Structures are given as C-alpha cells and as structure tokens.
Amino acid sequence: MGxxxxxxxxxxxPKDFSVAAxxxxxxxxxxxxxSPSWFWVNSPKGPPLLASSQHDCNEEESCTVEEEAGSCEIxxxxxxxxxxxxxxxxxHYYDFHIVxxxxxxxxxxxxxxxxxxxxxxxxxxxxxxxxxxxxKVLLETKWSFITLEEHPFLNRPWYxxxxxxxxxxxxxxxxxxxxxxxxxPAIELxxxxxxxxxxxxxxxxxxxxxVKSH
Amino acid sequence: xxxxxxxxxxxxIPLQIHLHESEITSLPPPPPALILAPRIxxxxxxxxxxxxxxxxxxxxxxDTLWFDYKGLPLKWYIPTGVLFDLLCAEPERPWNLTVHxxxxxxxxxxxxxxxxxxxxxxxxxxxxxxxxxxxxxxNVMNMSQSDQVELWRSVMDGNLDKYIRSSSKLKLGTVTTxxxxxxxxxxxxxxxxxxxxxxxxxxxxxxxxxxxxxxxxQISYINRPLExxxxxxxxxxxxxxxxxxxxxxxxxxxxNDKPCIEESEDAQKxxxxxxxxxxxxxxxKEIFSQPMENDAxxxxxxxxxxxxxxxxxxxxxxxxxxxxxxxxxxxxCVKIPNVKAA
Numbered sequence: 001m002g003x004x005x006x007x008x009x010x011x012x013x014p015k016d017f018s019v020a021a022x023x024x025x026x027x028x029x030x031x032x033x034x035s036p037s038w039f040w041v042n043s044p045k046g047p048p049l050l051a052s053s054q055h056d057c058n059e060e061e062s063c064t065v066e067e068e069a070g071s072c073e074i075x076x077x078x079x080x081x082x083x084x085x086x087x088x089x090x091x092h093y094y095d096f097h098i099v100x101x102x103x104x105x106x107x108x109x110x111x112x113x114x115x116x117x118x119x120x121x122x123x124x125x126x127x128x129x130x131x132x133x134x135x136k137v138l139l140e141t142k143w144s145f146i147t148l149e150e151h152p153f154l155n156r157p158w159y160x161x162x163x164x165x166x167x168x169x170x171x172x173x174x175x176x177x178x179x180x181x182x183x184x185p186a187i188e189l190x191x192x193x194x195x196x197x198x199x200x201x202x203x204x205x206x207x208x209x210x211v212k213s214h
Numbered sequence: 215x216x217x218x219x220x221x222x223x224x225x226x227i228p229l230q231i232h233l234h235e236s237e238i239t240s241l242p243p244p245p246p247a248l249i250l251a252p253r254i255x256x257x258x259x260x261x262x263x264x265x266x267x268x269x270x271x272x273x274x275x276x277d278t279l280w281f282d283y284k285g286l287p288l289k290w291y292i293p294t295g296v297l298f299d300l301l302c303a304e305p306e307r308p309w310n311l312t313v314h315x316x317x318x319x320x321x322x323x324x325x326x327x328x329x330x331x332x333x334x335x336x337x338x339x340x341x342x343x344x345x346x347x348x349x350x351x352x353n354v355m356n357m358s359q360s361d362q363v364e365l366w367r368s369v370m371d372g373n374l375d376k377y378i379r380s381s382s383k384l385k386l387g388t389v390t391t392x393x394x395x396x397x398x399x400x401x402x403x404x405x406x407x408x409x410x411x412x413x414x415x416x417x418x419x420x421x422x423x424x425x426x427x428x429x430x431x432q433i434s435y436i437n438r439p440l441e442x443x444x445x446x447x448x449x450x451x452x453x454x455x456x457x458x459x460x461x462x463x464x465x466x467x468x469x470n471d472k473p474c475i476e477e478s479e480d481a482q483k484x485x486x487x488x489x490x491x492x493x494x495x496x497x498x499k500e501i502f503s504q505p506m507e508n509d510a511x512x513x514x515x516x517x518x519x520x521x522x523x524x525x526x527x528x529x530x531x532x533x534x535x536x537x538x539x540x541x542x543x544x545x546x547c548v549k550i551p552n553v554k555a556a
Contacts, residue, residue, distance in 0.1 A: 155430040
C-alpha cells in the first residue's frame with residue numbers, strides 16, 4: 001500500500017479516495033461494533049458515492065456497500081464519490097454521505113436527518129442529538145462547521161461539514177505520528193483517520209481496531 | 215481592461231416577472247414587473263425592485279422570496295445569466311419568471327435569508343476558487359471585513375472598475391503568461407469550472423423545439439477544476455471541454471450542426487486547419503466530422519450567453535467570461551438516445 005510523501009499537503013486524489021474508502025468500509029464491516037455499514041451508492045447524475053444509514057435504537061446501525069458503475073454517459077465526468085450512512089435515533093433517522101470534493105481534494109461528510117414521518121429536522125433539533133463532544137470538535141478543528149448546502153448529486157439541501165480546513169487538520173493529524181512522519185502517512189488509512197474526527201461531530205465513533213495498520 | 219469582460223458585467227436579462235396566482239389577493243391582478251437582471255447577479259438580490267410591484271396584493275405572512283420558471287424552482291445561488299443560458303435554450307426575451315413570496319420549497323432549495331445568504335454563498339465560492347488556484351483559502355479568509363464588503367458591493371453594483379481594484383488583492387490572477395491572449399498560452403494550473411450538462415433524449419432541429427427542463431435531475435452539475443498540463447501549448451476551449459467531458463470528445467466530432475459556430479463553411483475549414491497545425495492534426499480534423507459513436511451528441515455549448523467558437527484560446531474564455539467569484543460557468547446540452555438512458 002502506498003504512502004503519501006512526507007511533504008504531503010493533506011489532500012488525496014480521486015483514485016486514492018476510492019482505495020481509502022474501500023479499506024474504510026472493509027474495516028468498518030470487520031468491526032461489528034461499528035455498525036451500520038457503509039455502502040457504495042450509485043448516484044444517477046454522478047460517480048458512485050459511499051453511503052450509510054443509521055438508526056440509534058439499541059445502538060444498532062446497519063449499512064451496506066455496493067458499487068455500481070456509472071449508469072449514464074455523463075457519469076464519471078466528475079471524480080466525486082460519496083459515502084453514505086443513515087442513523088435513526090428513536091424517531092430520528094440520519095443519512096450520511098461521504099463525497100469526494102474535486103475542489104478541495106478531500107472527503108466531505110454530508111448528512112440529513114428526519115423523523116419517522118419524513119419531516120426533516122432542523123439544525124437545532126440535530127444539535128440536541130449530537131454528542132457533547134461534538135461542539136468541542138467543531139471548535140477545536142475551527143474550520144469545520146455545519147452548513148445547509150445542496151447535495152452535489154441529489155439536488156436537495158443536505159447538511160455538510162465544510163471541507164476548507166480538512167487538508168490542514170489532516171496533515172496535523174497524520175504527520176503527528178512518528179512513523180507516518182518519516183515514511184509518509186498511509187493512503188489507505190486516510191478515510192479511517194478522517195472519519196475518526198468528523199465522525200465525532202455527528203456522534204459516530206471509529207473503533208480503535210480500525211486505526212491499527214493491519 | 216478586457217472589453218469582453220466589460221460586456222459580461224454590463225450584460226442583463228430582461229425579466230417579465232409574474233406573481234404566482236395563489237398569492238394574488240386583489241382585483242384586478244397586478245401586472246407583471248419588467249426588470250433588467252444583471253447576468254452576474256443573483257435573483258434574490260432583485261427583491262427591492264420587485265417587491266413594490268406586488269406588496270399591496272400579497273396575503274399576510276412573512277416574505278420568503280423564490281422564483282420558478284415553468285414550474286421549475288430556480289436555484290438562487292446560480293448566477294442569473296447562467297440560469298438563463300441553461301434553462302432557455304432558445305433565449306426568451308423577456309424571460310417570463312414567476313415570483314413567490316410565500317411557501318418556500320425548503321425540501322428542494324437551500325434556504326435563503328436575502329442578501330446575507332447570497333453574499334455568504336458568493337464568498338464561499340470565492341474561497342473554493344482560491345483553494346483551487348492557490349491550494350488554500352488564505353487570501354479570501356484573510357481579507358479584511360471592509361475589503362470583503364467593498365468587493366461584494368462592486369458585484370452588487372456591477373461596478374467593474376471597483377471590482378478589479380478590490381479583487382486584485384486576492385491574487386487570484388488571470389490565467390495567462392505574457393501575451394497569452396494572443397497565443398493562447400496557459401500556465402499549468404487549475405481553473406475553477408462549474409459545468410452544467412443538460413441531457414435530452416429527444417432530438418430537435420431548432421433550439422426553439424428543444425424540450426424544457428422540468429426537473430433539476432435532468433441537469434448534471436459537474437464541479438471539477440480543470441487541470442492544465444500542456445505548458446505553453448495552444449490550449450483551446452475544445453481542449454478544455456475534451457478534458458472535462460472526455461466521454462463526448464473522445465477523439466470524435468464536436469458539433470455537427472450550426473449552433474456553436476456561426477460561420478461560413480470555408481471559415482470553419484480554415485480555422486480547423488489552424489487548430490490542427492498547433493494541437494496536432496487529429497484534433498483538427500475531427501472537430502467537424504460526423505456524430506459520435508455512442509450517438510451522444512453535443513447540441514449546444516453556451517458561456518455568458520454566447521456560443522463561443524471552440525478554437526478560441528481557453529485563457530481568453532476564462533479571463534473574459536468567468537463570473538466575479540472566479541468560476542467559469544459552462545452550459546452544455548447533450549442529446550443522449552433513450553436506449554442508453556437505462
């Protein structure tokens with residue numbers, strides 16, 4: 001498995017994203033504690049994206065991974081991919097998507113939340129669902145903030161963790177490790193590391209085993 | 215100053231705005247409002263101009279402004295000129311839009327709190343462009359509040375001189391090396407591009423017969439920077455599109471019809487030969503050949519209301535036709551046969 005160079009800028013290419021996302025879903029799958037699983041979703045108007053749906057009942061979550069090739073000619077015209085996860089807390093459901101941003105060259109977490117009747121939750125309601133550490137993470141990584149923006153493929157408003165600081169804090173996160181600092185951080189672990197931070201914002205924890213290199 | 219850029223900044227779409235019938239509470243109903251909307255502007259910014267026409271007839275409640283065109287809710291954060299180019303294949307003048315002050319479709323459109331939201335979206339795009347060009351958003355993030363306000367105001371007022379003054383501090387530059395406009399030279403780098411690809415299934419001869427867009431799902435939005443590697447080589451708009459939409463330009467024809475090139479047959483031959491001599495004979499020969507293998511066919515490429523010749527230097531296109539948030543918005547219409555749609 002490849003490593004980023006020591007002078008790495010914290011970003012990754014669409015191909016690396018795909019590699020890292022596969023490793024991420026695989027490890028997530030292996031750690032049953034970390035359900036629900038993530039699955040590849042083919043977006044009708046874009047490249048596949050990684051997705052997961054979650055519900056909070058009994059802390060059980062379910063996700064699946066599926067990958068499909070682009071379905072229409074213009075698919076694949078953008079090198080984006082999305083990771084989706086949905087979560088449902090009592091009557092609250094959450095869908096998560098991880099989409100590759102070609103502008104920022106990093107993964108971006110999109111999510112939406114709704115009640116069992118389909119009514120979308122406002123940010124105020126969502127904040128009540130978020131763990132106490134969430135606001136702390138948002139503060140510490142000061143560049144991450146939640147905004148309501150259009151989902152790049154679905155033409156619908158989704159919440160988004162803004163990606164403009166991601167490469168900066170990923171660099172700090174990955175190069176903080178001595179081995180990684182010498183050899184360069186492993187490409188395959190990018191999403192695991194990334195999600196260990198952004199997952200906290202939305203209350204999804206990455207099991208420790210996932211972070212270990214093999 | 216570049217002349218074409220001046221035209222873009224002065225460009226406006228004549229709008230004929232009708233109040234949605236569900237919001238008309240008076241008789242006779244109010245006449246439509248006729249308004250010139252700047253190309254580089256955004257629809258919600260027209261509120262102060264539109265409101266007086268309809269304020270006396272509105273039902274009680276709070277204003278949440280939004281527009282639709284033939285039932286399609288319009289995304290307010292797309293510049294007005296781009297919406298017009300995208301949704302009116304055959305330009306309709308005036309452009310008949312319906313305005314709503316109630317019942318915001320928040321399941322379809324991201325919320326808009328008036329000018330503040332538009333400004334935020336603009337600065338956000340500017341940040342994205344900064345990141346693409348410079349690898350970080352520091353130039354925009356470190357802008358002083360007053361510089362930011364000044365920049366935004368220049369866009370609101372359509373004041374190009376003021377804009378050039380305040381945006382020069384951002385060091386987002388122009389996509390050129392020396393005399394680039396003459397030779398089409400582009401420095402290797404990344405260009406912020408927003409591409410809107412409208413797919414149609416039925417064929418049509420004339421643009422006025424083109425089907426309408428009744429759902430945003432018919433439009434693929436491709437937000438991908440264009441990476442230019444060919445240093446110092448004549449890099450055309452055709453090269454750029456080939457790079458962005460390889461599936462439609464895989465060494466095959468581009469336009470087999472008139473829409474894009476309004477020139478005589480002879481002129482076309484000459485220019486394609488020119489292109490051939492500088493970008494390799496293959497490209498040049500194929501520009502005006504038959505439809506593509508997979509039958510997908512580019513019907514229209516429109517930037518800032520014009521259908522530019524594909525041989526023109528891409529640097530010229532970017533420098534002159536980009537929007538003030540430093541993105542080049544390109545509208546493409548592609549005919550894809552039904553069989554393929556599955």
